[in-house]
Amino acid sequence: MSDVPPVGVGAGVDSATPSQGPAGGPGAETSTGIEGRSPWVLAWQRLRHDRVAMISLVVICLIGLVAIIAPLFASVTGHPPNQQYRGPGALSPEGLPAHPSSAFWLGTDDLGRDILVRIAYGSRISLLVGVVATGMTVAIGVVVGLAAGYLGGIVDTVLARLVDVVLSVPFLLVAVALVSITGASLTITILVIGFFSWASVARIVRGQVLSLREREFVEAARSLGASDRRIMFVDVLPNVLAPVIVYATLLIPVVIVVQATLSFLGLGLPPPTADWGGMISESVQYYTVAWWFVFFPGAALLITTLAFNLFGDGVRDAFDPRTDRLIGQK
Amino acid sequence: MSEAMDLPLGDPGGETTHAGTEVLMAARDVRKLFPVAREGLFGQRDYVHAVDGVSLDVRRGETLGLVGETGCGKSTLARCLSRLYELTEGTIEFDGQDITNLSRRRLRPVRREVQMIFQDPYGSLNPRRRVGSIIGDPFVIHGIDSRQDRKRQVQSLMERVGLNPEHYNRFPADFSGGQRQRIGVARALALHPKLVICDEPVSALDVSIQAQILNLLSDLQDDFGLTYVFISHDLSVVRHVSDRVAVMYLGKIMEISASEDLFTTTRHPYTRALLSALPTPDPDEADSRERIVLVGDVPSPVHPPSGCRFHPRCPKARSHCVEAVPPLEQVFDDLPSHRTACFYPLAIGEDLSQSVPQLGAGESEIVSSDGAEES
Ligand SMILES: Nc1ncnc2c1ncn2[C@@H]1O[C@H](COP(=O)(O)OP(=O)(O)O)[C@@H](O)[C@H]1O
Ligand code: SF4
Ligand SMILES: [Mg+2]
Numbered sequence: 001m002s003d004v005p006p007v008g009v010g011a012g013v014d015s016a017t018p019s020q021g022p023a024g025g026p027g028a029e030t031s032t033g034i035e036g037r038s039p040w041v042l043a044w045q046r047l048r049h050d051r052v053a054m055i056s057l058v059v060i061c062l063i064g065l066v067a068i069i070a071p072l073f074a075s076v077t078g079h080p081p082n083q084q085y086r087g088p089g090a091l092s093p094e095g096l097p098a099h100p101s102s103a104f105w106l107g108t109d110d111l112g113r114d115i116l117v118r119i120a121y122g123s124r125i126s127l128l129v130g131v132v133a134t135g136m137t138v139a140i141g142v143v144v145g146l147a148a149g150y151l152g153g154i155v156d157t158v159l160a161r162l163v164d165v166v167l168s169v170p171f172l173l174v175a176v177a178l179v180s181i182t183g184a185s186l187t188i189t190i191l192v193i194g195f196f197s198w199a200s201v202a203r204i205v206r207g208q209v210l211s212l213r214e215r216e217f218v219e220a221a222r223s224l225g226a227s228d229r230r231i232m233f234v235d236v237l238p239n240v241l242a243p244v245i246v247y248a249t250l251l252i253p254v255v256i257v258v259q260a261t262l263s264f265l266g267l268g269l270p271p272p273t274a275d276w277g278g279m280i281s282e283s284v285q286y287y288t289v290a291w292w293f294v295f296f297p298g299a300a301l302l303i304t305t306l307a308f309n310l311f312g313d314g315v316r317d318a319f320d321p322r323t324d325r326l327i328g329q330k
Numbered sequence: 331m332s333e334a335m336d337l338p339l340g341d342p343g344g345e346t347t348h349a350g351t352e353v354l355m356a357a358r359d360v361r362k363l364f365p366v367a368r369e370g371l372f373g374q375r376d377y378v379h380a381v382d383g384v385s386l387d388v389r390r391g392e393t394l395g396l397v398g399e400t401g402c403g404k405s406t407l408a409r410c411l412s413r414l415y416e417l418t419e420g421t422i423e424f425d426g427q428d429i430t431n432l433s434r435r436r437l438r439p440v441r442r443e444v445q446m447i448f449q450d451p452y453g454s455l456n457p458r459r460r461v462g463s464i465i466g467d468p469f470v471i472h473g474i475d476s477r478q479d480r481k482r483q484v485q486s487l488m489e490r491v492g493l494n495p496e497h498y499n500r501f502p503a504d505f506s507g508g509q510r511q512r513i514g515v516a517r518a519l520a521l522h523p524k525l526v527i528c529d530e531p532v533s534a535l536d537v538s539i540q541a542q543i544l545n546l547l548s549d550l551q552d553d554f555g556l557t558y559v560f561i562s563h564d565l566s567v568v569r570h571v572s573d574r575v576a577v578m579y580l581g582k583i584m585e586i587s588a589s590e591d592l593f594t595t596t597r598h599p600y601t602r603a604l605l606s607a608l609p610t611p612d613p614d615e616a617d618s619r620e621r622i623v624l625v626g627d628v629p630s631p632v633h634p635p636s637g638c639r640f641h642p643r644c645p646k647a648r649s650h651c652v653e654a655v656p657p658l659e660q661v662f663d664d665l666p667s668h669r670t671a672c673f674y675p676l677a678i679g680e681d682l683s684q685s686v687p688q689l690g691a692g693e694s695e696i697v698s699s700d701g702a703e704e705s
Pocket of ligand 1: 401
């Protein structure tokens with residue numbers, strides 16, 4: 001290959017000798033810093049300017065703090081979460097829940113337990129299930145979606161069928177059946193929720209991977225001799241992470257509500273464990289006489305899910321400011 | 331339909347100036363068909379005949395240009411040569427080894443030796459990964475060098491291709507098109523391959539940037555002793571960089587020869603048509619030169635024309651062209667390295683713009699009118 005004269009019309013275009021010296025040539029710099037700003041950093045910078053999302057994040061952090069320091073609530077008030085109190089202030093003379101008072105700041109429930117302390121302890125269950133079940137869901141869904149989308153062929157056919165089956169199973173029916181066999185527990189709750197949620201993550205990931213695997217950078221990796229596993233996790237995965245993270249932040253509140261629903265239906269945690277769904281369930285007979293019994297656990301649930309939802313919306317906008325409402329159909 | 335494509339391996343007759351004659355890669359009768367959606371319940375399965383019987387030798391140290399209109403199968407051939415695609419038919423030998431059916435594992439050492447540079451400087455770099463790690467990929471994949479060494483290696487590569495090594499931690503989005511193509515070049519050259527297949531490496535770039543990248547490729551070829559297969563739809567680019575040029579049309583090689591030869595002794599009507607469409611710097615020459623405007627569109631590669639694929643658009647087409655496939659062979663008294671797939675190749679000085687297709691005409695009269703011109 002001899003030295004190359006100017007190609008086409010442009011005259012004297014090879015006068016710049018870009019092969020010498022760093023960053024020569026007219027290919028102008030498009031950003032200034034030495035360190036490239038990663039898409040994550042850019043998304044975070046956008047998120048930081050989203051006021052609603054940042055308030056939501058603060059609220060989420062506060063709820064997390066409450067969950068961590070729940071025992072402090074018990075020691076400050078002197079009321080362990082499952083301790084039943086009798087007598088004036090704890091239960092009315094008729095044996096009904098007692099008003100909020102200086103002793104019981106948010107009142108008591110039908111068994112004379114401190115609602116404030118129980119809400120604090122209940123936040124542990126909600127957050128734990130929300131985060132762990134979502135994490136499990138995402139992990140399974142990502143691996144299945146990557147494998148189905150990238151490997152294709154028979155793997156894809158089998159996994160796609162599996163996804164269809166899981167998505168068509170009536171969730172509550174199976175949950176009821178399962179819990180009645182195994183008995184209610186935290187593990188079962190998490191497993192049941194995780195098992196029924198991974199399929200939609202797998203679907204999202206598979207769709208993305210199908211188009212990503214046709215991209216030239218995947219071909220470039222293959223031509224370098226990269227293994228399928230390396231391509232899936234090093235080249236493809238980082239490109240599906242953004243929608244997965246958005247989906248996950250929006251999935252957490254859904255999982256929290258589902259967990260509360262299971263408890264409400266008596267499929268959650270066995271009593272006397274404090275959890276929001278169970279508390280709301282117990283309060284149902286008393287809402288005419290003790291508004292605080294249903295109001296405070298309900299408010300806790302509402303604030304938590306609202307905060308996660310608003311934060312999730314912010315995350316979505318931060319990752320892709322142009323497309324809104326594409327993901328998060330759940 | 332294996333028409334006279336069985337050239338012996340190591341075919342002699344390379345007389346180009348600074349390229350060797352030793353064959354580095356040999357493709358024989360390579361075919362790649364892509365299935366298209368089935369028509370109707372009992373419809374026959376149709377195939378895109380993307381590459382349909384290509385035999386080529388790539389000689390050590392040379393730049394073999396591959397030129398043809400968009401959609402003629404250049405990229406598919408490139409991906410067959412680099413074994414990104416499984417061949418439908420045919421064989422590929424690299425450095426004396428048949429690599430047609432090598433397993434993934436056995437192919438790995440070959441992948442070190444055969445690299446690709448892609449057309450799209452945006453699509454071929456992972457947008458979510460830092461440039462340093464992209465260029466370092468070959469080292470990681472082939473388990474070469476420690477982490478410390480790697481960074482040094484990558485930065486010296488970046489410097490060599492004209493990038494600022496301090497931009498090691500940037501993302502592809504932080505670079506311009508030309509700079510991105512340099513990143514692709516650095517990645518391809520990281521392990522000092524023997525053969526680099528450049529699939530339209532400058533087609534997506536501004537004209538002013540094209541020459542820089544071409545110069546870079548040329549410098550690197552000298553430094554590293556590289557062999558290039560250089561693909562472009564632009565004959566003017568191919569002309570300047572190639573020692574030999576192969577002209578492709580609808581999945582087949584129409585003409586192949588030493589670069590100068592192809593332009594001075596054009597034999598194939600299709601090559602002539604491509605050449606006549608080139609802009610020339612000299613307005614007088616442009617005026618006097620024949621312009622051959624091809625009639626019709628490129629036919630679909632799903633049902634390629636019978637006989638010579640070029641016959642529906644060829645000014646010299648005769649009835650024989652419809653019936654038989656012209657072999658790629660030496661015509662007139664051309665050098666053995668100059669092969670043409672045409673029954674009625676152009677004589678020197680022949681004015682193609684005067685020709686009219688005579689698809690009904692008998693063969694004998696044509697042969698007499700043609701054969702008299704050059705002897
Ligand atoms: N993966 C594929 N599946 C089906 N058809 C394809 C595929 N890749 C290329 N083709 C078809 O094969 C023909 C040759 O394409 P390509 O090799 O990309 O041509 P070029 O690089 O010369 O522009 C085109 O008609 C194209 O539509
Ligand atoms: S003259 Fe016949 S064989 Fe030659 S290019 Fe034209 S159609 Fe093909
Ligand atoms: Mg192409």
